[in-house]
Amino acid sequence: MAATIALWPHISCAITFSHGDVLRIGQRVWQNECNGTISGLTAWNGGEDFASLGIGHFIWYPKGRRGPFEESFPKLISFISTRGAKLPTLLLKSSEQPCPWNSRAEFLQAQHTPEMNQLRQFLVDTIDLQAEFLIARLEGALPKMLDEATPADRANVQQQFERMSRTPRRCFALVDYVNFKGEGVLHTERYQGQGWGLLQVLESMHGATDAGAVDEFVRAAKATLTRRVHNAPPERHESRWLSGWIRRVNSYSGG
Structure with a gap:
């Protein structure tokens, strides 16, 4: 830290x-x-x-x-x-x-x-108060994600985090996803060397304006989770969970 x-x-x-x-x-x-x-x-x-x-x-x-x-x-x-x-x-x-x-x-x-x-x-x-706790935990995740990201990716990760945390609607997506799938900084949470946490979602986003930020986050999250299922050991049968995960991520676009 x-x-x-x-x-x-x-x-x-x-x-x-x-x-x-x-x-x-x-x-x-x-x-x-x-x-x-x-x-x-x-x-x-x-x-x-x-x-x-x-x-x-x-x-x-x-x-x-x-x-x-x-x-x-x-x-x-x-x-x-x-x-x-x-x-x-x-x-x-x-x-x-x-x-x-x-x-x-x-x-x-x-x-x-x-x-x-x-x-x-x-x-x-x-x-x-539980929501405040989740938001505080999210704030603490940014330095950890920047520490884990490659030097070339750090500026973009921070930009995407700030882009997504500026409004309550967008911040909800960050709070829920990190609670749901983690920060993406633990090396134990990898399949074939690839993670599925918030860091990996932010790394795959590249937009520069607030417009469309949530939709881009949703697309990136769905791609990240689909990749996780593809990379998972076959005996885990993770494809059974994917539709539920996708529904949850799609909820970020509403409300």
Whole structure:
């Protein structure tokens, strides 16, 4: 990070929108990630070792568990608590506490408990703060992407990021995509040497004006995701997910 800032002293990625705009971004992420349902705010998918909570399905690992994905729910709670929001009893011990349910079976059994209902209500009441957290995380992604990009690509990546982050509608596309497919900076997230995160989408954009920025982003994202499926190991059968991914990306052109 320090090296990136030294290379790019003019980085300015502060994203500021009205509360209403931030809330609308949060509601659209909620729709894409959870189908806009309250029950979708508390999920634990089959075959996974963690709960997925909130509009961004932020990961929360039980005690002693870790995996390849970054744990983000404790960071979200820490962020929300600094904003003065009242935390549910379940989260009062510490922002770093592990997920209290040790398995998906335990989690599903607790679906209608007072603790789970209180947690869901808390997540409904803090849609705006969760969106602020996602935007803050997006701001932090730019230096990492510039650090990972080749020197020849850095100016264009920054230009495309700034082009897309100037309005709430365009910023939603960045927020949702990075939450959905990552920043594109991890070398572990590559097939045949090619990534599929936000960095790779921005690298393939070359427009210079605000006009058509979202449509160009959508085209670039669809091409990036299609390439991922093409490059994926055949045994993963990733083509089964592509139509859903494309629908999600197409949603960036509306609203």
